[in-house]
Structures are given as C-alpha cells and as structure tokens.
Amino acid sequence: MADLQGLKVAKDYHTDVPFANQNGFYLKGINSLDWGMKRHMANIFDPKSGNTVMFAFDHGYFMGSTAGLERLDLLLPKLAPHVNCFMGTRGAIRTCVPPEIAPSIALRVTSGSSMLQDDLSHEIVAVDIEDAVRMNADCMAVQTFVGADGQLSSLENLNQVINAGMRYSIPTMGVCAVGKDMARTDRFFKLATRIIAEMGCQVVKTYDCENFEEVVAACPVPIVVAGGKKLAEAEAMTLAYSVIQKGARGVDMGRNIFQSEHPVEMAIAINKIVHEGFTDKEAYELYLDSING
Ligand code: 5RP
Secondary structure: OOOOOOOOOOOOOOOOOOOOOOOOOOOOOOOOOOHHHHHHHHHHOOOOOOOEEEEEOOOHHHHOOOOOOOOHHHHHHHHHHHOOEEEEOHHHHHHHOOHHHOOEEEEEOEEOOOOOOOOOOOOEEOOOHHHHHHOOOOEEEEEEOOOOOOHHHHHHHHHHHHHHHHHHOOOEEEEEOOOOOOOOOHHHHHHHHHHHHHHOOOEEEEOOOOOHHHHHHOOOOOEEEEOOOOOOHHHHHHHHHHHHHOOOOEEEEOHHHHOOOOHHHHHHHHHHHHHHOOOHHHHHHHHHHHHOO
16 A cells, blocks of 8 residues: 555646547547447447536435426426436336437436435445346446545445446446535545546546546546536536536536526537537527527
C-alpha cells in the first residue's frame, strides 16, 4: 500500500491531449472490450456525436413517489423519443415503459435504503444478472459510496455487478454517490471516479465540480454528469453545456427534466447541446420559442 504521508498532489492531467488508447472504437476505454459490450455502449452513446442524453427516473428506489414522477406511465412515453437512454428500476421500466418505444436502458440494480434513514450508503445488489439479460439492459447502474460508512459493501456490490456484466457483455455504470457530508470538490470526485473506473466500470456517472476537465482527463472511461437538484431551465442548460465543453460524454438528468414545467421541450433543448453543438443560450432560445408556441 502506498505511503499516504507526504503524498504528492497529482497535477499532470494533460487536459489538452486526447486519450491515447482509443484506436478502433469511438468511446474512451472501450476499445479492448468485445462486440457485445461495444454494441450496448453504442446503444447508449450516439455513434455520430459520441454523446448521450440519459433520463434518470430511478429516484423512487429510495424516495418513493417523487414530485414530477407521480405517473411514470404518462411521462415516459412522451420522453422516450427525445432521449438516448432511460435510467430506472426494473419495476418502473417493466410496468411503465412499453418495450416497443424504449430507448436504451440503464437498469438500476442496487437498492436497500430509503429516505427515512440518515445513512443511505448501505445497499445490496437487488437484480440478478439474468434479469438484466432478460430486460436487454444496455448497462447496469450501481450506487457507489466512496468515503461513506457503506464504502466496502458498495465496492463489493460494484465488483459483483462488473464481474457478472463481464460474463454477459453488459456494461456497468458506477454512480458516484454524494452523501450529505461529502464535499463536492474536485479532490473528492477525482478520487471517487478513478476508484470506480479502476474497478472496471465502462461508464462513470458523477457531478460537475471545479477543474471538472481534470476529473474527465484522469478517468479512462466515458463520464456522464448528473443533473442534481432542480435549477432554472437556463441554468440547467448552462450546466449541460459546460460539462460537455469540458469533456463529459453526456448527461444523466432527472429532476431538471421531469420537474420542469415542460419536460419534453427541456429534453429537446438538452439534446441540442449534447448532440448538435448548440450553446446553452441557443438551446434556451429554442426552449422559449417552443413553449411560447
Ligand atoms: C442517484 C442517481 C439519480 O439517478 C440521479 O441523482 C439523477 O437524477 P438528478 O438529475 O435528479 O440528480 O443516480 O444517485
């Protein structure tokens, strides 16, 4: 184990130098994986832009009925044409997403906590790999609590899911959890995202932070960014624009879409930023035009 005393601060991120081991496939770190894994990644990340708009509606797994997600059966069919990926639980997807309209699927496979608890960091792997295969999941999402009380069990969950995913060529997305007491600093996200990637995940979901481009540079697989708490629409578009400019390969946005008064128009505007090079301002103008008729 490296001696932690006198540890040098990492600084050589070479954020202007593209990832070196990318020959043959358009997504960072996926080049050496097999055909099935690449196929799933290509279902999630548009091969033309290399990016993805994921829509996260898995909040019910610990929050129960959530504002904006009361009627998944009504909301999800409206959003399906406008996003690349649905991130949800098997219960929500099986009951509320008609298979013929589903985009790619990021299946949440860990659970075990509820918002009635103070410490949410103790989860289990709740979904068998066979059920992920039956649902044709394009990736499996695992909540990962670096630095929290439940770190060991969540890394155990993560490795269990990655090992199963490697057997069946289904990617794993490590979701970097931020507890109440965790500082959302670049120091924390560099630590957590890199640990998650080194476990063998094919996608890492994290948050925006200072020096985000360094977090991206030091992570050898694609990063997607969570939307986080509800912002004004223009601010959420600025968040999406900023992280794409800094190298994120997409967003995995929940509340900033489903708690908007105009979720479909919001998803369309985010798409323009993520896939078509719109600036946040251009996307917001489009959003205003579309909601004002
Ligand atoms: C929880 C998650 C959620 O899916 C995530 O928080 C996305 O939703 P939002 O954009 O509302 O934060 O992964 O860790």
